[in-house]
Amino acid sequence: MAEAILSATDLVKHYPIRGGVLRRTVGQVKAVDGVSFELYKGETLGIVGESGCGKSTLGRLLMRLEEPTSGSLIFDGVDVYKQRGRAMRKLRRDIQIVFQDPYTSLNPRKTVGDIIGEPFDIHPDVVPKQGRRRKVQELLELVGLSPEHINRYPHQFSGGQRQRIGIARGIALNPKVLICDEPVSALDVSVQAQVVNLMEKLQDELGLSYVFIAHDLSVVRHISDRVGVMYLGKMAEIGDEDEVYSRPTHPYTQALLSAVPVPDPTLRNKREQIVLQGDVPSPANPPSGCRFHTRCFKAQEKCKVDVPELILRPDGAGEHFSACHFAAPREIIETIDVSGAATPAGGWAAAEQV
Amino acid sequence: MTTTESSSVAATRGEARRQATADSVYKPKDGLLLEVDDLFVEFHTDDGVAKAINGVSFDLYQGETLAILGESGSGKSVTAQAVMGILDMPPARITGGQVRYCGQDLLTMPDEQRRKTRGPEISMVFQDALSSLNPVFPVGWQIAEMFRQHRGMNKSDAFERAIKLMQRVQIPAAKERVKAYPHQFSGGMRQRIMIAMAIALDPAVLIADEPTTALDVTVQAQIMGLLQELQEERQMGLILITHDLGVVADVADKIAVMYAGRIVERADVYDLYRQPAHPYTKGLLESIPRLDLKGQNLAAIGGLPPNLMRIPPGCAFNPRCRYAQPLCTQDRPELREVLPSREAACHFSEEVLNG
Ligand SMILES: Nc1ncnc2c1ncn2[C@@H]1O[C@H](COP(=O)(O)OP(=O)(O)OP(=O)(O)O)[C@@H](O)[C@H]1O
Numbered sequence: 001m002a003e004a005i006l007s008a009t010d011l012v013k014h015y016p017i018r019g020g021v022l023r024r025t026v027g028q029v030k031a032v033d034g035v036s037f038e039l040y041k042g043e044t045l046g047i048v049g050e051s052g053c054g055k056s057t058l059g060r061l062l063m064r065l066e067e068p069t070s071g072s073l074i075f076d077g078v079d080v081y082k083q084r085g086r087a088m089r090k091l092r093r094d095i096q097i098v099f100q101d102p103y104t105s106l107n108p109r110k111t112v113g114d115i116i117g118e119p120f121d122i123h124p125d126v127v128p129k130q131g132r133r134r135k136v137q138e139l140l141e142l143v144g145l146s147p148e149h150i151n152r153y154p155h156q157f158s159g160g161q162r163q164r165i166g167i168a169r170g171i172a173l174n175p176k177v178l179i180c181d182e183p184v185s186a187l188d189v190s191v192q193a194q195v196v197n198l199m200e201k202l203q204d205e206l207g208l209s210y211v212f213i214a215h216d217l218s219v220v221r222h223i224s225d226r227v228g229v230m231y232l233g234k235m236a237e238i239g240d241e242d243e244v245y246s247r248p249t250h251p252y253t254q255a256l257l258s259a260v261p262v263p264d265p266t267l268r269n270k271r272e273q274i275v276l277q278g279d280v281p282s283p284a285n286p287p288s289g290c291r292f293h294t295r296c297f298k299a300q301e302k303c304k305v306d307v308p309e310l311i312l313r314p315d316g317a318g319e320h321f322s323a324c325h326f327a328a329p330r331e332i333i334e335t336i337d338v339s340g341a342a343t344p345a346g347g348w349a350a351a352e353q354v
Numbered sequence: 355m356t357t358t359e360s361s362s363v364a365a366t367r368g369e370a371r372r373q374a375t376a377d378s379v380y381k382p383k384d385g386l387l388l389e390v391d392d393l394f395v396e397f398h399t400d401d402g403v404a405k406a407i408n409g410v411s412f413d414l415y416q417g418e419t420l421a422i423l424g425e426s427g428s429g430k431s432v433t434a435q436a437v438m439g440i441l442d443m444p445p446a447r448i449t450g451g452q453v454r455y456c457g458q459d460l461l462t463m464p465d466e467q468r469r470k471t472r473g474p475e476i477s478m479v480f481q482d483a484l485s486s487l488n489p490v491f492p493v494g495w496q497i498a499e500m501f502r503q504h505r506g507m508n509k510s511d512a513f514e515r516a517i518k519l520m521q522r523v524q525i526p527a528a529k530e531r532v533k534a535y536p537h538q539f540s541g542g543m544r545q546r547i548m549i550a551m552a553i554a555l556d557p558a559v560l561i562a563d564e565p566t567t568a569l570d571v572t573v574q575a576q577i578m579g580l581l582q583e584l585q586e587e588r589q590m591g592l593i594l595i596t597h598d599l600g601v602v603a604d605v606a607d608k609i610a611v612m613y614a615g616r617i618v619e620r621a622d623v624y625d626l627y628r629q630p631a632h633p634y635t636k637g638l639l640e641s642i643p644r645l646d647l648k649g650q651n652l653a654a655i656g657g658l659p660p661n662l663m664r665i666p667p668g669c670a671f672n673p674r675c676r677y678a679q680p681l682c683t684q685d686r687p688e689l690r691e692v693l694p695s696r697e698a699a700c701h702f703s704e705e706v707l708n709g
Pocket residue numbers: 015016029030031049050051052053054055056057058215283
């Protein structure tokens with residue numbers, strides 16, 4: 001089995017809800033509520049789930065941009081939440097993040113050179129001062145931007161180019177793990193493909209491990225080796241890309257997959273659709289037992305009482321992790337393997353440069 | 355939905371439609387509802403003139419779903435706003451073309467007459483549901499107001515209709531929630547309420563501008579299903595604006611692909627996906643990851659959409675096109691028939707069609 005570079009155990013993050021004139025805590029938003037998983041060296045772990053299920057919060061916990069309410073995180077044998085001072089700073093070099101929104105995550109008053117070079121201010125030992133400009137230009141080139149653009153400001157770039165700047169900053173310190181929070185969600189499809197291809201290329205060249213957070217299940221399948229499906233702060237199912245997409249055993253995963261439109265009109269009305277009733281409950285007051293029971297088409301009495309554990313459960317061909325009492329494989333999408341197929345007639349590779 | 359529910363709604367609907375058409379001056383000829391003919395729109399800004407729409411034409415028939423597809427900034431919403439007559443002028447200026455509804459040009463119609471078409475004849479669901487509901491009035495009241503103003507109903511009848519309509523778009527406990535405010539509903543419910551308002555007066559044409567873009571897939575599926583049901587029930591002409599090729603494949607009859615303010619390809623949905631005739635359409639189809647494909651190569655379209663203040667001469671797509679020839683930087687290709695009932699604006703569509 002592959003070696004884990006990051007392993008999370010029972011991560012919890014609750015945010016207090018304050019109310020009344022005294023601003024006393026009147027409740028907790030259970031944004032992340034007991035999440036465990038491992039990230040292996042050189043792989044991409046996709047994290048999917050509906051808005052508000054805790055994906056970004058999880059991303060921030062993995063970066064220790066926030067302190068967890070409880071739980072532990074081991075990076076390369078080191079207990080992340082126990083590190084202080086210099087040891088923590090060193091760790092920060094190794095785990096970096098690319099944010100969701102290319103329009104707001106870059107400081108508009110700084111040049112691209114300053115933005116990408118910023119991590120070197122915090123970690124001056126990585127690149128000596130006089131080598132910085134060169135290093136930034138190298139990074140620009142690596143992400144397919146022109147090194148001459150080093151003095152430009154973010155507003156002078158398009159969305160896709162800004163996302164490349166965000167990626168350049170993310171990889172500036174040669175991290176081992178890159179957390180990508182919806183890195184392509186704000187982009188048009190034609191530009192999205194450029195950024196996805198770039199990320200795959202960088203992973204090959206630099207041996208990075210990615211946690212790739214997104215709500216687009218098609219993009220996640222494309223880029224991920226393994227996939228975790230979150231619902232209301234918990235992991236519902238996690239496994240290899242093929243296990244989760246071809247043999248999902250959790251009703252929520254099945255419903256999600258069935259709802260994704262496939263860009264092929266000949267499949268119209270031929271694909272099974274599981275339409276979920278109702279809306280996602282509030283994470284301040286999650287349902288008892290299985291959190292999905294209020295919308296689950298398979299729910300039984302037991303589901304309202306007993307919390308289903310995320311454990312290995314049979315999926316027809318083998319077994320993978322699923323948190324459902326009545327886990328059972330169900331084919332939702334018919335997977336076609338095109339990995340051997342010829343690439344579309346040439347010419348596009350050159351077009352990758354912006 | 356149960357059959358009794360649907361037939362009762364259908365009954366009220368039929369009655370409303372009869373009422374509307376009895377005194378309506380608008381009668382579609384051979385089912386043709388809307389003709390947009392060589393439309394041009396510019397924006398005059400401090401930085402210069404942005405040529406947002408540069409000769410857009412399309413037709414819409416009863417019961418038909420036309421999808422307008424294109425990247426951000428290609429002019430989809432501006433086209434819709436011009437049809438609805440809600441463009442901000444200035445900065446916008448319509449510099450050419452006609453928008454005919456049942457044969458009558460909306461653009462030259464007196465304001466008062468035009469205003470009356472909005473709602474009962476042509477109606478729209480906006481891109482951003484959050485900001486288009488009025489936050490200070492209860493949702494039910496906002497729907498009821500439409501019946502009071504356009505149909506002259508009394509208060510209690512109007513509320514009654516509002517509740518029915520909220521139930522029709524599957525708002526749970528509609529009766530109890532008719533007095534609730536927009537912020538008390540989830541994003542998906544607000545979007546359904548917007549749809550309820552848009553269909554309240556039983557329009558002949560419904561324009562839905564990215565009705566599901568901000569929503570999760572499970573909610574998106576609910577809403578697209580609902581829109582389709584309503585459309586079939588009412589034989590509405592539906593214009594669906596989106597950049598999601600998956601949604602289009604699921605619901606559209608015809609597709610118009612926009613690039614830099616022009617329609618570059620027009621086709622039946624099956625033809626377009628099977629065999630695109632324009633390099634841009636082809637590039638788009640090759641660049642989307644598909645849920646059902648494993649080990650797929652994403653062929654990105656290089657470069658960026660043009661700045662509308664400096665659209666390249668010749669074909670606007672030429673800096674990004676892998677089929678481009680010297681001719682493409684000189685002559686602008688017009689939309690032309692490249693196969694029976696297939697149109698594309700490309701000098702070399704025949705090559706594109708052949709692979
Ligand atoms: N700082 C905070 N204080 C209070 N609640 C918060 C805070 N940050 C997030 N939350 C809540 O925690 C829950 C999870 O939020 P999170 O941003 O992690 O979701 P997400 O899965 O990333 O959603 P999206 O897909 O919309 O980005 C939400 O209910 C959110 O409102």
